[in-house]
Amino acid sequence: MNPEDPSGNEEFRAKFRQLEQEVRKVIIGQKEVVENVLVAIVAGGHVLLEGVPGLGKTMLVRTIASALELSFQRIQFTPDLMPADLLGTNILVEDGGKHPRFEFSPGPIFCNLLLGDEINRATPKTQSALLEAMQEHAVTIAGRTRPIERPFFVLATQNPLEMEGTYPLPEAQLDRFFFKLRVGYPPPDAFVEILRRTTEPSTSSASPVFDGRQLSELGAFARAVPASPTILARAADLVMATHPETPTASADIRRFVRYGASPRGGQALLLAAKIRALLEGRFHAASEDLLAYALPALRHRVLLNFEAQADGIEADSLLTALCESKRAEWEKSKE
């Protein structure tokens, strides 16, 4: 797929759907979550999955790793987990000679797909160890920066129920996640299918569809999709509307939001919109693509104030109202 040739649109869509189908062999239901995770992976972003235990978050990540033929690592985050446990460390190696030497023992972060289970159970120190890896795709240990092989994705999970002994992710960490997805309970028919498949003697497994290189090509192709100035302006408008200090912010945003979404939110929004445009068979991003991904791209980047927490207001409700108002505003501008 040549990014300069828009005719690769069909191939992109075919590969994406092929990957999705492969994942769906194992993951029942959760259509939106699966698609959004794949969109984030194609865009080269990290995903924070939030949901109660037992909903298949880990299975989803494992399946994706299998389907993409990527190296996969899983870390169970605990309060006593140290950064070295994550990144690796230099160990003294005795090779029988006179001078023992230090040799770097890479941690589990050196992989293509890292599953950070219950990431909010680790201390901020350990959580912060991921910052450089997630943004720069490299880690610095003992003054030496070591790159991580691309593609590199972090798919982290967190449990919204058990908050005892957890450490909420710092804002900088949250901002590095491309999407934050809420994994809900499957519908009844999907649940029945899950029960059936998981209790049979043989279970389904995903086969590799394509490798990491092809995944990177998909990402590069998606980035070539043009966004018109109107769409760029609307993406910026949408992100800026989450900021309480902007004049166009709604009353609810001004009342309940402490900080609005960062520019990374706008980048995630636009990249996801481009991928969705390709999946819809278009050659350009549109307003509806922006609105479709406003929630996963912005919900973890909008920081609520104390009043919102006291009143039980969630970022999702604010963003939903914002999207509706923006949709009406943009429709009106067409008159």
Next chain:
Amino acid sequence: MTAAPPELWSALRNAGHRLRVRRTARAVKRSLPATTTLAVIAVAIGLFGPPVFQHPARATILAVAAILAVRLAIPFLIRPGIEESAHSLDRESSLPDSVTAALELSPNPGPWASAVAVDACSRLRPLPAPAPELRTVGLGLCVVGVLLAVAAVWLPPKSQQIPIPPDPTGTISLDTVEAVVSDWERFSSKSDNPASAALAEAASELKTAMEGNPLGREEALVAIAKVEDRLKADADSASSDELASALAGSAASVAQALDAGDWKKAAAEAEAMARAENPSLPTAEQSSAMNALANKLEAAGQNSLARALRAMARASNTEQAAKAMQSLSEALSDASSASQVLELARMQLAATREAMGDAGATPGQDLVPKLPGAENQPPGSGAGSDSPGSSSGISETLSELDVLLPLQGIPTGAGESSAEILPSGAPRAESPTVQPTGASPGPGSLSREAIEEENLPLAHRTTIRRYFDAIRPQPATP
């Protein structure tokens, strides 16, 4: 802008035309209820309203039509922007910003921009044939609107065509009051009753005032109020209530009739008592009340009644009482005619005020009410009439009064002017209703003349008129 194919530009142009039509329809839809309501009200006023409002109504109709025409013309004349057309086309074809993206990406030609443009063209829905060129229509509408607006301001330069309503401050002619005064004088000459004399005196004063200068409405009302005061004083002096209380007991039936205000019946009852064999004698307390009342009546000029009361109070036997009762009967009979005179005078005054105020009498309606008991009598057979159908002034109808009441003022001296007032209903079509004579006109006349003669903008006439009315000197109130 080379990336976009020609068919996209053509579609954009047509979408622009359709957008114009939609905007025009929307403008009409928004403004139609208000303009229609305003126009209907204006037309109704113009057709059926009073003449003073007919011209503003016509101007309003023109203005509304002008506004509507310009409102319709604006969307036609203002060409929608290309971006607006692109948005409109996206909306019409339910496209997700495809045309907009194609248009905006066209400055940077490349494979993606071309692909977007081709994709947009392929997704365009077949829409109705291009609307005809509408700018000419818009231009025509705009011209019509401007012409109507100009007409609304400049069309009626002839102020003479504008009907001017009758001036409520128009003068009351002498004839109106003369008819009343002659009646009063006739009654007073027939009787030496002090009430009649007082009435004649007040009437003479009014007549003198009328001869000196035709009275305006306010001045006439002041003069009539003075006469009413006199009437009231006279009526008080012969109050039937006081008489009834004085006579109560000694002449029960007379007192009862007086209490009811029926002087004639009281006189008849007194005469019947005088003929009776044993008329009742007054008590000491009643005698005292009779004497006191007699003094009061004497002071008011009611000498005969006072004498009769004193005789009644002095009566010590039935014979004296019978004589006193006979005298009382005669005095009451005299007072009865005086009471009728007063009642007639009151009614005539009321009728005069009604005529001055043009209180909306319908044609054929009695302008002057009849006396009590005179409803069934033919005209001229009421009290004081000496010939059938003569000027008792009681039963004249509005149609009859129309002969009298087109009150042509008689210029009898400097500063007078003749005017015509209409008794009721809509003013006459001929205008103006006031003919200025040019001799010492009052402020009202001045304002009317100024409005008639000067070439004033119609919109300002009412304001000027109000100004003159505002600075007009206020007449003295009674």
